[in-house]
Amino acid sequence: MFLDTRAMRHLTLEDWKVLQAVEQGTKNHELVPTPLIEKLSRLKGGASGVHKSISALAKNGLIAKLKDAKYDGYRLTYGGLDYLALHAHALKKHVYSVGSRIGVGKESDIMIVADQTGKQLVLKIHRLGRISFRTVKSNRDYLRKNKTGSWQYLSRLAATKEYAFMSALRDEGFPVPEPIAHSRHTIVMSLIDALPLRQISSVPSPASLYAELIALLLRLAKHGLIHGDFNEFNILIREDKTTQPESDEEAITLTPILIDFPQMVSMDHPNASMYFDRDVACVKTFFSRRFHFVPSEPGPFYADAKKTVGKDGARRLDAALEASGFTKKMAKDLEAAIREQEEQRGPEGDAEVADDDEEDGEDESESEGGGEQDEDQAEDQV
Numbered sequence: 001m002f003l004d005t006r007a008m009r010h011l012t013l014e015d016w017k018v019l020q021a022v023e024q025g026t027k028n029h030e031l032v033p034t035p036l037i038e039k040l041s042r043l044k045g046g047a048s049g050v051h052k053s054i055s056a057l058a059k060n061g062l063i064a065k066l067k068d069a070k071y072d073g074y075r076l077t078y079g080g081l082d083y084l085a086l087h088a089h090a091l092k093k094h095v096y097s098v099g100s101r102i103g104v105g106k107e108s109d110i111m112i113v114a115d116q117t118g119k120q121l122v123l124k125i126h127r128l129g130r131i132s133f134r135t136v137k138s139n140r141d142y143l144r145k146n147k148t149g150s151w152q153y154l155s156r157l158a159a160t161k162e163y164a165f166m167s168a169l170r171d172e173g174f175p176v177p178e179p180i181a182h183s184r185h186t187i188v189m190s191l192i193d194a195l196p197l198r199q200i201s202s203v204p205s206p207a208s209l210y211a212e213l214i215a216l217l218l219r220l221a222k223h224g225l226i227h228g229d230f231n232e233f234n235i236l237i238r239e240d241k242t243t244q245p246e247s248d249e250e251a252i253t254l255t256p257i258l259i260d261f262p263q264m265v266s267m268d269h270p271n272a273s274m275y276f277d278r279d280v281a282c283v284k285t286f287f288s289r290r291f292h293f294v295p296s297e298p299g300p301f302y303a304d305a306k307k308t309v310g311k312d313g314a315r316r317l318d319a320a321l322e323a324s325g326f327t328k329k330m331a332k333d334l335e336a337a338i339r340e341q342e343e344q345r346g347p348e349g350d351a352e353v354a355d356d357d358e359e360d361g362e363d364e365s366e367s368e369g370g371g372e373q374d375e376d377q378a379e380d381q382v
Helices: 006-010 013-025 034-041 046-059 078-091 133-138 141-145 151-171 206-222 272-291 302-306 318-323 328-342
Strands: 063-066 073-076 097-104 108-114 120-126 179-183 186-190 235-243 250-258
Touching (some): 006 078, 034 046, 046 063, 046 073, 078 179, 120 151, 151 179, 151 186, 151 318, 206 250, 272 302
Antiparallel strands (some): 097 108, 235 250
16 A cells, blocks of 8 residues: 555544554454444543544544444554554654655565654555465465454564664664664664665676675574575665775775565574575575676585574674564564465565555455545655
């Protein structure tokens, strides 16, 4: 779905309270009963005020009814979750305005935003459940077994895990974006002036860049981590210009930046060897196909990398996730969801991206309005 922030400026304090009440009720109800929304909202205007806000929220697609529901109630849409997250970022002055969408993936949207000083940042919105949504909706066994589970819940977990790892990696000096803030299923981070590796057709020295990427992969392992999706889509290449002191000539250094960490796992994971070998194979396959470069030596291998974990005083970052409050149950839920989505992908990692309505399940719900928005909209203040 596309993030349309135009309605935010028109929402009243009462509207926000009702929207937060629906979110709170979602913890125990897929469809939050209207009387519960009235109770949780605690509006001075009573039921009439709540129903007025419900109408406004439904009209803007922030909450919706379910078809053939057995009782009167509303569910929180992804649009409503987006608004709550943006509202939280705005209150903390991390986001002042929202610009254009610069990236859309199988599990996330990437937006340009700005803070109150005008500094441009990146807002990443996790949207688990986007992959082949038609197929996923027809096979909801995973969510049925986990009553607390939903795509919104899992998207929150993905954002929580990514923010925790990004913070830990940044503290250890890894080349990752600077994490600014986290709310619900969103992360605000620094904007990196770089291109994805997949968009680069040639480099001065493929061997040097390959060696640097493998060194990064091994450095992660030393800290107890495996990226889990170490490929040309999740590696940015930044051009750093330096001046040679002897000749005053300008030289360009290619610096890889790592992104996308929800699928990151510990070196102690039961399938660690498979994930590590897959990351290595992704790099080798891309360099062979794109740059016609094949390394002369085999490896690296998981067994060798495992021996380096924690060596030379390297801090175990896989323990940092649990320290952040991300429980083993959360990790298990998220891993199961990511694995389910990976199974929907084709042999080349491609997947059908659902359209806006299907992605939010609108074919199974009713809203009272809402319209489409041009993606090239002007920047909107939040």
